[in-house]
Amino acid sequence: MEKTCVEQKKQYDILIIGAGVAGLSAAKSAYELGCRSILVVEHTNYLGGILHQCAHYGFGDGLNGPEYIQTLLDAFPNELEYRLNTTVIGIHADKTAVLSSAEYGVQTICFSQLILAAGCREIQAGALDIAGTRPMGVYTAGQMQEMINVYGILPQSPVVILGSGDIGLIMAKQIAEIGGEVALVEQNSVLGGLERNQWGIEQYAIPVYFDTTITELHGEKHLSAVTLGNGAELPCKTLLIAVGLIPNQELLDGIGHPDWLHLCGNCNRIHAMIESVVYEGKKAGISACEKL
Ligand SMILES: Cc1cc2nc3c(=O)[nH]c(=O)nc-3n(C[C@H](O)[C@H](O)[C@H](O)COP(=O)(O)OP(=O)(O)OC[C@H]3O[C@@H](n4cnc5c(N)ncnc54)[C@H](O)[C@@H]3O)c2cc1C
Incomplete structure (x- = not known):
């Protein structure tokens, strides 16, 4: 009808x-x-x-x-x-x-x-080619932003953020500010995002792993580490995906x-x-x- x-x-x-x-x-x-x-x-x-x-x-x-x-x-x-x-x-x-x-x-x-x-x-972890288990502790950067700023839930350290666009940079700085241990992984050789969002990385001496990506997740129930493209393993309890919108x-x-x-x-x-x-x-x- x-x-x-x-x-x-x-x-x-x-x-x-x-x-x-x-x-x-x-x-x-x-x-x-x-x-x-x-x-x-x-x-x-x-x-x-x-x-x-x-x-x-x-x-x-x-x-x-x-x-x-x-x-x-x-x-x-x-x-x-x-x-x-x-x-x-x-x-x-x-x-x-x-x-x-x-x-x-x-x-x-x-x-x-x-x-x-x-x-x-946001692009989710499931859309990426990352091997390994699917443990708890993997979020998008925007999900974590909402958890911290709206619900007052803090991430478990160490935190690794994949992607250094604006949202990744904003979250890295915020997590460092609240005392979390955080590192960035960026596939390019320079930071993405606006210049004004980049200064927090220097200010808080946040380590950035350039020219690589995350290839594998580890952990049974909960995330414990991630492997980078060069084979290095980083301890990691919270992974934030910030690779695009x-x-x-x-x-x-x-x-x-x-x-x-x-x-x-x-x-x-x-x-x-x-x-x-x-x-x-x-x-x-x-x-x-x-x-x-
Ligand atoms: C994490 C983040 C940080 C940013 N930081 C800055 C900054 O520091 N400075 C700056 O200038 N800009 C910043 N930006 C950019 C700018 O703020 C955003 O681009 C802008 O707010 C987007 O507005 P929007 O209305 O297009 O989308 P949104 O704000 O996402 O609004 C879309 C709305 O549509 C609703 N909706 C979606 N689908 C439906 C549906 N089917 N039915 C009903 N409702 C629906 C959603 O619930 C949502 O409320 C940031 C953006 C993000 C994501």
């Missing part, structure tokens, strides 16, 4: 998937252009996306993640409609989206314009690139700087309004 929005409730001019910095910036610019029919749908129970777990400073004018979100929310229109704890599980070419939540079950929402601001996810674009499978679709933030491409996420979010809000 054909879905009708009148029966199902509800029709929005703009539906925004994801309430991170990109989605919130898009909502704000569309609102400022006069659009009053906007729904922001967010999978978690908080606004702000990944910045929620970023305790380090370096966002906007020297703020940490939660402080930066607060400045964004303070400037926000009260009338904005959003739903937390709600996941968009499907988008269809007839301009409908399927939402799932414990509170309302499965619902169909109709929209005129769709802004996808669903962020990205993948834009969350699976919802677009099968719908192509219709003119009602606008992408912004990390689900469009991976951004290193928050300013470019805000810029892209604003642009998505403006182009959605122009098409209404």
